[in-house]
Amino acid sequence: MEKINAIITGVAGYVPDYVLNNDELSRMVDTNDEWITTRTGIKERRILTEEGLGTSYMARKAAKQLILKTGVDPDTIDAVIVATTTPDYIHPSTASIVLGKLNLKNAFAFDFSAACCGFMYAFDVACSMIQSGRYKRIIVIGADKMSSITDYQDRATCPLFGDGAGAVMVEGTTEEGVGLVDSYFRTDGKGLPFLHIKAGGSVCPPSRFTVDHRLHYTYQEGRTVFRYAVTAMSSDCELLMKKNNLTNDDITWVIPHQANLRIIEAVAKRLNMPMEKVLVSIRHYGNTSAACMPLVMWDYEKDLKKGDNVIFTAFGAGFVNGASYYKWAYNGSEVAGVKK
Numbered sequence: 001m002e003k004i005n006a007i008i009t010g011v012a013g014y015v016p017d018y019v020l021n022n023d024e025l026s027r028m029v030d031t032n033d034e035w036i037t038t039r040t041g042i043k044e045r046r047i048l049t050e051e052g053l054g055t056s057y058m059a060r061k062a063a064k065q066l067i068l069k070t071g072v073d074p075d076t077i078d079a080v081i082v083a084t085t086t087p088d089y090i091h092p093s094t095a096s097i098v099l100g101k102l103n104l105k106n107a108f109a110f111d112f113s114a115a116c117c118g119f120m121y122a123f124d125v126a127c128s129m130i131q132s133g134r135y136k137r138i139i140v141i142g143a144d145k146m147s148s149i150t151d152y153q154d155r156a157t158c159p160l161f162g163d164g165a166g167a168v169m170v171e172g173t174t175e176e177g178v179g180l181v182d183s184y185f186r187t188d189g190k191g192l193p194f195l196h197i198k199a200g201g202s203v204c205p206p207s208r209f210t211v212d213h214r215l216h217y218t219y220q221e222g223r224t225v226f227r228y229a230v231t232a233m234s235s236d237c238e239l240l241m242k243k244n245n246l247t248n249d250d251i252t253w254v255i256p257h258q259a260n261l262r263i264i265e266a267v268a269k270r271l272n273m274p275m276e277k278v279l280v281s282i283r284h285y286g287n288t289s290a291a292c293m294p295l296v297m298w299d300y301e302k303d304l305k306k307g308d309n310v311i312f313t314a315f316g317a318g319f320v321n322g323a324s325y326y327k328w329a330y331n332g333s334e335v336a337g338v339k340k
Contacts, residue, residue, distance in 0.1 A: 004133055006126070006179050007171060009170075011166070013294060015164040028158075042159060042283060044284055045163075047162065048163045054086070055082075055087060059098045060098045062141060062166055066167045067102070075104075076136065080095050081141065083114065084113070085116075085144055095141075115289065115320055117257070117314040117316045119140065120183075120313075120314050121322070123168065124183050142292070144163065144164070144165075144288055147162070149218050156220070156222060166292075168294055184236055184243070186320075188319040191319030192318075193221075195317040197215075198216075199215035237313050253308060254313065255297065257292050280296075289316070292314075303333075305333075306329060310326045311323060311324070
């Protein structure tokens with residue numbers, strides 16, 4: 001039996017129309033454009049403001065665009081995986097809602113929770129499913145409505161986050177020299193105190209007290225998270241590159257989680273990687289958690305060429321971290337279309 005390689009055959013994305021820029025944010029909380037830009041690199045973020053719409057809406061928009069763009073028969077899709085920290089509901093899964101809205105007849109669906117590493121982890125799982133030979137075509141979506149868990153009275157965290165969704169089509173091929181090559185993932189459960197949401201789960205269910213005390217928003221100890229993120233992401237990349245006999249010259253692109261431009265620059269510096277090789281979209285989207293990586297690919301698809309060596313790396317609540325080595329499978333300039 002020929003070896004099956006798992007490849008991305010298409011990328012799509014969706015961001016809400018409403019743009020929350022730094023000037024407007026400075027009228028909501030004690031901050032300003034210079035303070036935000038110098039500390040985060042973020043100038044604006046997209047916010048899903050329409051009442052009654054959640055993560056599944058953005059995920060569905062990205063997936064629908066992906067299906068149209070790739071021209072696949074929806075009935076040939078085997079599975080839908082949605083990586084998210086902000087599901088529509090505790091249950092059912094957001095993926096099941098997306099599947100239902102897309103009217104996929106022959107697929108199953110599930111959510112994947114790994115915070116800002118969600119997309120990278122879910123993509124690795126989808127690739128393993130494809131490589132097993134049991135599945136032929138899987139949609140992997142990273143989607144988060146981070147505005148729903150952001151405290152707009154907290155000047156330290158509210159400038160960071162935005163809403164969005166990105167999706168990729170994962171399929172199998174027997175062609176050599178393309179697809180997912182290797183991954184290195186780790187989790188440090190000691191990260192709980194430094195990045196979490198205090199209430200809303202089974203440990204501290206919602207109550208009038210938790211609402212009154214604003215316990216349903218993201219809490220972060222920024223300096224600690226910054227230090228752990230830079231160390232973990234750079235170390236993971238170095239280990240993965242060494243394991244696969246890669247030098248900096250061999251790497252075409254690095255696609256990091258878009259948490260903070262200073263984190264991204266610090267990781268690149270530790271890797272001695274020129275920023276020209278590091279793909280960044282945080283300026284316009286902010287940190288969209290699980291949506292960051294597919295949105296970067298969506299933005300830069302035209303620049304991605306068949307055979308490019310790509311390193312993904314991310315860090316998030318948990319603490320979760322890791323890196324993946326992927327060889328791009330098509331010329332993006334031939335398929336990159338108008339965004340909507």
